[in-house]
Amino acid sequence: MVEGEVKMYSCGPTVYGPIHIGNLRAALTADLFYRFFKRFGFKVTYVRNYTDIDDKIINKAKEAGISCDALTEKYIQVAEQDYALALMEEPTHKTKVTDHLPEIISMIEAIIKNGKGYVTKEGDVFFSIESFPAYGSLSGKSLDDLQAGARVEVNLDKRNPMDFALWKSAKPGEPAWDSPWGKGRPGWHIECSAMACKWLGPQMDLHHGGEDLVFPHHENEIAQSEAATGKGPYVNYWVHNAFLTFSSEKMSKSLGNVVNARDFLAQYGGELARMIFLGVHYRSVFDFSAETVDQAITSLERLYEAKKTAEAIRDKKILVPDMRAEQVWGGFLIDCDRARDAILDHYANDLNTAGALSEMFTLTREFNRALTHPNAANTPAAILAAGEFIRVLETEIGSVIGVGRMRAESMLEHLAKVRMLRSQNEGKQVLEADEIESLIRERKESRAAKNFKRSDEIRDHLLANGVEIKDSPEGTTWSRK
Ligand SMILES: [Zn+2]
Numbered sequence: 001m002v003e004g005e006v007k008m009y010s011c012g013p014t015v016y017g018p019i020h021i022g023n024l025r026a027a028l029t030a031d032l033f034y035r036f037f038k039r040f041g042f043k044v045t046y047v048r049n050y051t052d053i054d055d056k057i058i059n060k061a062k063e064a065g066i067s068c069d070a071l072t073e074k075y076i077q078v079a080e081q082d083y084a085l086a087l088m089e090e091p092t093h094k095t096k097v098t099d100h101l102p103e104i105i106s107m108i109e110a111i112i113k114n115g116k117g118y119v120t121k122e123g124d125v126f127f128s129i130e131s132f133p134a135y136g137s138l139s140g141k142s143l144d145d146l147q148a149g150a151r152v153e154v155n156l157d158k159r160n161p162m163d164f165a166l167w168k169s170a171k172p173g174e175p176a177w178d179s180p181w182g183k184g185r186p187g188w189h190i191e192c193s194a195m196a197c198k199w200l201g202p203q204m205d206l207h208h209g210g211e212d213l214v215f216p217h218h219e220n221e222i223a224q225s226e227a228a229t230g231k232g233p234y235v236n237y238w239v240h241n242a243f244l245t246f247s248s249e250k251m252s253k254s255l256g257n258v259v260n261a262r263d264f265l266a267q268y269g270g271e272l273a274r275m276i277f278l279g280v281h282y283r284s285v286f287d288f289s290a291e292t293v294d295q296a297i298t299s300l301e302r303l304y305e306a307k308k309t310a311e312a313i314r315d316k317k318i319l320v321p322d323m324r325a326e327q328v329w330g331g332f333l334i335d336c337d338r339a340r341d342a343i344l345d346h347y348a349n350d351l352n353t354a355g356a357l358s359e360m361f362t363l364t365r366e367f368n369r370a371l372t373h374p375n376a377a378n379t380p381a382a383i384l385a386a387g388e389f390i391r392v393l394e395t396e397i398g399s400v401i402g403v404g405r406m407r408a409e410s411m412l413e414h415l416a417k418v419r420m421l422r423s424q425n426e427g428k429q430v431l432e433a434d435e436i437e438s439l440i441r442e443r444k445e446s447r448a449a450k451n452f453k454r455s456d457e458i459r460d461h462l463l464a465n466g467v468e469i470k471d472s473p474e475g476t477t478w479s480r481k
Contacts, residue, residue: 001236006037006044007200010091011192011209011217014051015075016060019082021288022210022244024261028274029241029282030208031088032400036347038089039399047199048091049192050076052098053185058174068175072096082261087270087402095195097186101177103194104186107228108166108179116227120157123169123182129162132223138238139215164220166190189220193228196221202229204236211240241282246289267421268293269414274402275300278353293422299357300403301415306364307393308408310386313377322375329381332370336388339363343396353401360397360404363389431465440469440476 010030013023030048037044051057052072061071076096097104108125111117116131129135129143136142146162155161165187170176176183186194196204202225209218218238225234265273276296280286339359346355367389370376398405431439439458446455462469462478469478 001205004042006042006206007204008033008037008044008206008208009047009192009196009200009204010049010207011213012049012051013079014054014056015072015079016054016057017075019075019079019261020259021261021264023079024082024086024264024273025244025277025282025286026208026210026241027083027088028086028277029239031086031402032278032282032351032353033206033208033239034091035089035400035402036351044092045200046091047093047095047196049195050079050094050096051188051191052076052096053175054188062173069098072098078262082265085262085265085270086273093199095199097191097195100191100195100198101186103198104190105167105177105179107194107197107224108186108190110228111166111224114227114230116223117166118159119181122157123167123184124157124165125167125181126158126163127166127220127223127227128159129164129223130160132227134226135223136219138219138222141215141219164189164216166224189217190224192217193221193224193234197225197229202231203234206237206239207235208239208241211242214238214240239282242285244286244288246287268418271403271406271411272296272300272415272418278401278403279357281350281352281354283350290426297415297419299361301412302364303360303393303397303404304406304408304411304415306367307390307404308412309371309377310367310389311408313382313386314390316378316383318378319380319383320375320378322379325373325376325379326381328370328373328376329379329385332366332385333388335363335366336385336392339392340396343392347400356397356401360393363392431462431467436462436467436478440478443469444476 008030010027012027013019019027027048030046034044034046050072053068057068057072061068064071108117111127112119112125117125117127119125136146143162147160167179167181167184167190168187169181170183170185174185176185196207207218207221222234226232268276276293277286279296279299280292286292339362342359343356346352346359349355367385370385376382393404397403439462443455443458446452446458459469466480467478468480469476
């Protein structure tokens with residue numbers, strides 16, 4: 001570790017289709033750490049990879065009748081656009097496996113030379129997990145547990161059923177590269193070890209991936225890298241973001257097709273997408289529901305409503321000093337300092353974004369409360385305070401979480417549009433008052449004509465669109481739910 005520097009690596013997606021929101025949450029987690037270290041003055045080298053060769057890619061390219069390169073190039077472009085839409089910052093190096101065959105081959109050679117890998121007569125190369133006593137330490141699994149749980153695989157060439165492939169000999173019709181063991185392609189895990197070693201050296205400060213990668217991918221990376229370089233630990237801090245779940249039934253109806261990252265980003269925009277995901281701590285399971293989205297919209301609106309007021313005060317020309325109000329703003333400036341410290345403390349506590357945001361909401365409440373004092377908005381101190389509020393939002397929240405940096409008016413317009421589209425997606429119509437009145441008249445006539453089927457239909461239709469009706473001797477009244 002070098003003081004003041006951070007070397008970090010994040011396992012990126014396998015590019016055989018558009019990325020989904022699970023990939024997006026993972027990439028946002030890595031981006032969050034990257035932004036945080038940069039914000040607090042570290043020199044960061046950040047590597048994010050694309051897996052551009054694997055079975056899924058080969059099958060998909062065959063189906064589509066195109067080359068693997070053409071397929072992966074297309075979806076790398078799509079992912080790049082998605083990352084930009086999600087306001088992610090550019091990594092130092094964006095790498096892909098097929099650009100790193102020489103590094104992969106020389107790492108496998110080193111592993112074999114160190115007695116931790118072996119070549120079969122078919123030309124496959126395996127890592128021998130028995131040669132690496134620390135195997136299982138990241139995931140907390142012992143070799144015995146792993147073997148007991150392993151599926152019995154019929155591969156007589158393997159010395160131990162848990163040994164994993166470093167190099168796979170070529171099969172007909174598949175992309176293959178020359179190697180000392182004949183034509184073939186790399187196993188999945190070796191790519192990250194080799195790319196990390198090339199761009200970061202044998203050891204790094206932080207390695208990120210989704211929690212599904214803990215075993216076997218990251219376990220195997222440790223074994224390969226330490227076996228090849230003889231240096232350990234390979235990684236000082238592992239960062240794994242938790243899963244995404246879709247437990248709420250309501251969500252499927254109201255959010256539509258949100259599994260695809262592009263659809264999701266097109267629907268919500270980058271800032272709101274970040275608010276939705278980063279409003280929840282990265283290590284907590286993220287339950288995707290209509291409520292989570294609603295909450296994020298409301299939260300972002302609250303921040304931007306206050307920002308809009310602050311922007312208006314900052315641009316004011318008429319100033320009337322008022323002792324009492326100036327005192328209140330003096331107190332608010334102290335609150336701003338306290339909020340900065342508290343937000344930083346939350347970040348320092350395993351990037352607790354939910355905690356940092358809740359401090360920002362507290363400060364927003366204090367800002368709104370200060371404004372309730374008579375003349376508060378017209379005092380010279382208000383200009384200073386409004387500027388400071390905007391600075392805390394943009395610098396402390398904006399630079400790390402990535403929300404709060406837009407002009408308030410345009411963001412509020414965007415959020416209003418998102419709300420409207422969401423209510424349409426839910427299948428609800430916003431009925432106009434005269435439309436409602438005319439339906440109520442029709443219902444009255446239907447009832448008078450004893451057509452109760454029609455009158456019930458009208459009542460149900462109104463109810464389905466959020467309009468409740470009440471009958472009384474004076475007539476029928478309605479209200480929106
Ligand atoms: Zn990886």
